Amino acid sequence: MIESSILRKVAMALSGLFLILFLAQHFTINFTSVFSEDLFNKLSHFMGTNPLVQFILQPILIFGVIFHFVMGFILEIKNRSARKVKYSYQSGSSSSWISRNMFFSGVVILSFLGLHFYDFWVPEIKYKYIEFLPEDPERYYEELVHKFHSPGRVAFYSISFVFLSLHLMHGFVSSFKSVGVNNKYSNTIKTMAIAFSVIVPLGFIFIAIFHHLNG
Amino acid sequence: MNLKLKIWRQKNANSSGEMVDYNISDVSPDMSFLEMMDVLNNELISKDQDPISFDHDCREGICGMCSMHINGRPHGPDDLVTTCQLHMRKFKDGDTIIIEPFRADAFPVIKDLVVDRSAFDRIQQAGGFVSINTSGNTQDANTIPIAKENADKAFDAATCIGCGACVATCKNASAMLFVSAKVSQFSLLPQGKVEAKDRVLNMVKQMDEEGFGNCTNTGACEVECPKGISLENIARMNREYLKASIKD
Ligand code: HEM
Ligand code: SF4
Ligand code: FES
Numbered sequence: 001m002i003e004s005s006i007l008r009k010v011a012m013a014l015s016g017l018f019l020i021l022f023l024a025q026h027f028t029i030n031f032t033s034v035f036s037e038d039l040f041n042k043l044s045h046f047m048g049t050n051p052l053v054q055f056i057l058q059p060i061l062i063f064g065v066i067f068h069f070v071m072g073f074i075l076e077i078k079n080r081s082a083r084k085v086k087y088s089y090q091s092g093s094s095s096s097w098i099s100r101n102m103f104f105s106g107v108v109i110l111s112f113l114g115l116h117f118y119d120f121w122v123p124e125i126k127y128k129y130i131e132f133l134p135e136d137p138e139r140y141y142e143e144l145v146h147k148f149h150s151p152g153r154v155a156f157y158s159i160s161f162v163f164l165s166l167h168l169m170h171g172f173v174s175s176f177k178s179v180g181v182n183n184k185y186s187n188t189i190k191t192m193a194i195a196f197s198v199i200v201p202l203g204f205i206f207i208a209i210f211h212h213l214n215g
Numbered sequence: 216m217n218l219k220l221k222i223w224r225q226k227n228a229n230s231s232g233e234m235v236d237y238n239i240s241d242v243s244p245d246m247s248f249l250e251m252m253d254v255l256n257n258e259l260i261s262k263d264q265d266p267i268s269f270d271h272d273c274r275e276g277i278c279g280m281c282s283m284h285i286n287g288r289p290h291g292p293d294d295l296v297t298t299c300q301l302h303m304r305k306f307k308d309g310d311t312i313i314i315e316p317f318r319a320d321a322f323p324v325i326k327d328l329v330v331d332r333s334a335f336d337r338i339q340q341a342g343g344f345v346s347i348n349t350s351g352n353t354q355d356a357n358t359i360p361i362a363k364e365n366a367d368k369a370f371d372a373a374t375c376i377g378c379g380a381c382v383a384t385c386k387n388a389s390a391m392l393f394v395s396a397k398v399s400q401f402s403l404l405p406q407g408k409v410e411a412k413d414r415v416l417n418m419v420k421q422m423d424e425e426g427f428g429n430c431t432n433t434g435a436c437e438v439e440c441p442k443g444i445s446l447e448n449i450a451r452m453n454r455e456y457l458k459a460s461i462k463d
Binding site: 003004005006007008009010075078079081082083084085086087088089090091093094095096099100102170173174177178179180181182 | 221234286287288315318319320321324384386387388420422423426427428429430431432433434435438439446447449450451452454456460
């Protein structure tokens with residue numbers, strides 16, 4: 001798709017950073033469901049009906065996700081084929097497990113996204129664009145709480161977010177290196193990136209468990 | 216000490232090769248790793264067997280010729296040394312030592328532990344130089360002011376000996392640490408700035424053509440590099456490559 005190895009890296013990094021922006025926005029809205037049913041409904045109603053969000057931002061997001069994991073697959077295949085005869089023994093001490101297994105954590109996230117789309121996005125699209133049901137600005141909170149009744153789903157969500165956290169812990173810092181950022185702010189960026197990578201996924205887990213216990 | 220060695224034997228580039236077990240006794244802890252290999256080879260020769268081929272030249276850590284993947288790490292268990300500077304005191308009596316060639320498709324095995332690293336030479340030829348007119352009116356280097364910080368960074372990058380340990384250890388067999396060191400050692404200096412744009416584009420193009428993998432910033436190269444070349448060079452090369460591609 002992209003011929004130069006460095007540009008592939010940059011594409012990976014930019015799409016990853018874009019997904020992180022989305023994640024921050026998604027988290028902020030979801031978190032309101034913990035303290036205000038009303039605010040959560042209002043924000044969700046806005047996101048669900050605003051034409052700019054629906055017809056411009058949403059397609060860009062879907063493209064971003066697909067681009068990122070298709071590039072991820074290409075990268076993985078290329079990199080595996082750069083060493084066809086493997087070592088009989090290779091020590092893992094010189095790099096972290098997660099940095100070597102970005103593809104694995106990515107696939108876990110992808111399978112989560114599959115379920116997540118099935119849970120929320122498919123019913124949304126059906127509701128709005130196939131069955132053309134009348135818009136009810138109060139329905140979002142109920143739907144959310146209802147999904148988190150099932151302990152299996154809460155467990156799967158939580159495990160996926162642990163992998164998201166790992167994926168981001170390497171990916172967030174790595175993406176800055178990929179686009180060539182290396183200056184006196186690098187350490188600050190690293191600290192903030194790691195904080196984000198822990199706090200946001202933990203926050204998502206908290207939301208799921210919160211509604212499971214209170215719903 | 217007595218040691219058990221498991222060594223990769225491969226007749227030539229086209230044969231498939233296998234791990235072969237050897238026992239070696241009375242190894243002195245003061246021997247260098249390559250001396251231990253020499254002793255083993257003498258034994259093999261005296262038994263009329265084919266000695267094990269391995270690369271070496273200076274045996275003092277400056278030429279970048281020695282290689283070998285020892286117990287899962289390029290240049291073995293010691294940090295910041297080449298295989299020729301590794302000593303047997305890093306091992307214990309009764310240890311098993313696994314010795315393999317550096318592995319990457321871009322570094323094909325020639326025989327036993329010897330791999331063909333000429334891909335690095337071709338990358339260098341693509342731009343790892345400064346073109347200067349040597350007709351007699353060349354400017355004295357000492358008259359060109361260079362910030363101390365940049366001189367130091369360029370010098371650090373220039374200490375890369377081109378051994379290929381970075382490729383050998385990288386899970387993606389990526390050559391980015393080597394190439395970025397060779398790009399940085401020039402681009403940080405005024406003498407190298409003139410050709411900086413073409414250099415980075417051409418060297419990266421050659422690197423990709425040689426079949427090295429893509430860097431994913433695992434950082435293993437930096438840890439295993441016998442010269443401590445920093446990952447910072449990779450970020451610098453990415454930055455220069457991006458700038459050069461955008462301006463093109
Ligand atoms: C859809 C499933 C996903 C797959 C298959 C996937 C796969 C990958 C792969 C293979 C890499 C490159 C490996 C590396 O650079 O070490 C990567 C990097 C990255 N991913 Fe993902 N990922 C997925 C989802 C996500 C999501 C949802 C986010 C963020 C919210 C994300 C953020 C990042 C970032 C920031 C990088 C770093 C880019 C770089 O190092 O240059 N990924 N991903
Ligand atoms: S960067 Fe380090 S490991 Fe790579 S070739 Fe240069 S000296 Fe060897
Ligand atoms: S033989 Fe020259 S660096 Fe090891």
